[in-house]
Amino acid sequence: MSLLTTHALTAYYGDFQALYGIDAHIDEGETIAIVGANGAGKSTLMAAITGRRRTPSEMIVFDGRAIGGMRPADIMGRGIALVPEGRQLFPSLTVEENLMVGNYGRKVRGPWSLERVYALFPILKERREQASTSLSGGQQQMVALGRALMSNPKLLLCDEISLGLAPAVIKDIYRAIEDIRREGASVVIVEQNINQALTVSDRIYCLLEGRVTLTGRPNDLSADQISRAYFGG
Amino acid sequence: MMIVIDTLIQGILLGGLYALFATGLSLIFGITRLVNLAHGDFMILGAFAVLIGVDAIGLPILLSAVLAAIFMFIVGYVLQSVLLNRTLGKDILPPLLVTFGLSIILQNGMLEAFSADTQRLNFGGLSEASLPLGGGLAVGVVPLMTFGSAILVILFLNWLFYRTETGRAFRATSDNPEIAQLMGIDNNRIFSLAMALALVVVAIAGLYLGARATFDPLIGPSRLIFAFEAVIIGGLGSFWGTLSGGSVLGLAQTVGAQISPEWQTLSGHIVFLIVLVLRPRGLFPRHVD
Numbered sequence: 001m002s003l004l005t006t007h008a009l010t011a012y013y014g015d016f017q018a019l020y021g022i023d024a025h026i027d028e029g030e031t032i033a034i035v036g037a038n039g040a041g042k043s044t045l046m047a048a049i050t051g052r053r054r055t056p057s058e059m060i061v062f063d064g065r066a067i068g069g070m071r072p073a074d075i076m077g078r079g080i081a082l083v084p085e086g087r088q089l090f091p092s093l094t095v096e097e098n099l100m101v102g103n104y105g106r107k108v109r110g111p112w113s114l115e116r117v118y119a120l121f122p123i124l125k126e127r128r129e130q131a132s133t134s135l136s137g138g139q140q141q142m143v144a145l146g147r148a149l150m151s152n153p154k155l156l157l158c159d160e161i162s163l164g165l166a167p168a169v170i171k172d173i174y175r176a177i178e179d180i181r182r183e184g185a186s187v188v189i190v191e192q193n194i195n196q197a198l199t200v201s202d203r204i205y206c207l208l209e210g211r212v213t214l215t216g217r218p219n220d221l222s223a224d225q226i227s228r229a230y231f232g233g
Numbered sequence: 234m235m236i237v238i239d240t241l242i243q244g245i246l247l248g249g250l251y252a253l254f255a256t257g258l259s260l261i262f263g264i265t266r267l268v269n270l271a272h273g274d275f276m277i278l279g280a281f282a283v284l285i286g287v288d289a290i291g292l293p294i295l296l297s298a299v300l301a302a303i304f305m306f307i308v309g310y311v312l313q314s315v316l317l318n319r320t321l322g323k324d325i326l327p328p329l330l331v332t333f334g335l336s337i338i339l340q341n342g343m344l345e346a347f348s349a350d351t352q353r354l355n356f357g358g359l360s361e362a363s364l365p366l367g368g369g370l371a372v373g374v375v376p377l378m379t380f381g382s383a384i385l386v387i388l389f390l391n392w393l394f395y396r397t398e399t400g401r402a403f404r405a406t407s408d409n410p411e412i413a414q415l416m417g418i419d420n421n422r423i424f425s426l427a428m429a430l431a432l433v434v435v436a437i438a439g440l441y442l443g444a445r446a447t448f449d450p451l452i453g454p455s456r457l458i459f460a461f462e463a464v465i466i467g468g469l470g471s472f473w474g475t476l477s478g479g480s481v482l483g484l485a486q487t488v489g490a491q492i493s494p495e496w497q498t499l500s501g502h503i504v505f506l507i508v509l510v511l512r513p514r515g516l517f518p519r520h521v522d
Binding site: 050051052071072073076077081082084088090091092093097100101102103104105106147151 | 401402405407408411416417
């Protein structure tokens with residue numbers, strides 16, 4: 001059954017239209033990837049789903065309820081957590097405090113707790129008392145992921161989590177994503193890196209200039225199709 | 234020699250009062266980036282609230298102060314919820330204009346309600362009481378209580394900010410309100426709670442302001458300057474920094490007053506300007522910014 005559905009979702013920045021009627025859905029337990037070049041509308045889509053960009057309510061349905069236009073804190077409370085682009089840790093909080101603030105608005109029993117996050121990323125336990133800004137980029141990404149997991153979300157949104165990281169670190173992060181999937185959450189991966197997206201996801205959506213230009217299972221899509229959907233032409 | 238020690242002690246104790254003036258200002262600025270130009274007038278409102286409890290109802294002063302603190306908590310929460318949250322945004326001008334307007338409204342409202350007469354809060358027998366320190370030195374009980382209250386307020390705020398979930402939410406919202414919402418933090422509620430707490434500190438400041446010297450409805454802005462100076466001397470972002478800033482200001486004024494009474498306020502301003510020139514971020518700025 002579908003966990004999240006968008007219905008002809010549109011979004012504007014003033015006079016500029018960023019999304020032109022996006023129809024997408026994700027099932028329970030599914031992992032989908034959203035790929036597209038810079039400015040394709042991926043981050044705007046994340047902003048709309050998390051409530052930072054207001055939309056008419058019926059355009060986004062989550063868990064059987066129209067959530068478009070709800071306040072971000074309320075949407076988070078219903079079980080959507082975001083790993084934001086650029087990590088966006090709280091600089092004046094320690095590593096552990098960053099994790100602990102992650103379930104402020106949603107305290108439910110589930111697979112994820114402080115201990116489980118530390119088991120997933122043992123290095124964070126060693127660094128728990130440090131300022132989050134003192135960590136390497138990869139470790140910061142682990143904190144951002146852990147922070148989102150702390151609320152035991154039904155839907156985890158990962159916005160550009162490999163951006164700016166070394167290949168070995170990206171591998172670690174995506175190995176963690178596999179563990180997270182196994183615990184049952186639905187996962188949306190937003191990626192510029194197409195190969196990464198094809199490897200981890202059950203289905204992909206390709207965005208170009210605010211429209212879905214291609215969707216399907218990775219095995220059913222040819223490199224040529226994807227390239228045209230990604231770059232246009 | 235004794236006069237030097239006496240001056241130092243009086244200066245530091247006066248610093249406790251200025252730290253109380255400054256802490257509420259620093260608290261609300263730290264979380265909401267709102268510069269509350271009505272802060273001084275709220276201190277006077279707090280002092281009048283205590284005075285009503287004592288004079289009109291006949292309560293003991295400390296009980297009256299507790300009720301005043303509760304009253305100011307509610308005023309702060311409602312004010313932030315219905316008015317000030319609407320002014321917050323990328324532009325820092327609207328909250329400045331609105332709190333400037335509030336300042337004028339408060340002054341004239343209090344003038345209407347309480348007249349321009351000067352008032353004073355009386356601690357009964359404690360007002361004149363002092364503790365002898367030997368060698369002819371003595372410290373007043375009320376100044377000691379003021380300084381002790383400042384330390385208690387700061388200990389409490391540090392506990393709240395660094396040991397509780399609400400404190401984490403305060404700091405996360407202060408760092409990045411947009412991302413804080415994604416943790417399920419309702420920014421407006423956090424801002425309202427911060428203003429409510431700030432006005433509780435303001436009520437405590439009002440209590441000791443009224444006990445130390447006379448006050449009237451129009452002196453708020455002149456006390457606001459001391460609060461600003463203490464915050465800036467101490468450096469933004471640390472409550473202990475604010476206490477040290479208050480103490481530096483108190484010392485400067487007390488030493489100045491020893492030289493000549495008209496030098497009291499002026500020497501405070503001069504030290505403030507020197508700190509601003511030499512250490513523009515204050516003596517104890519927060520490292521992460």
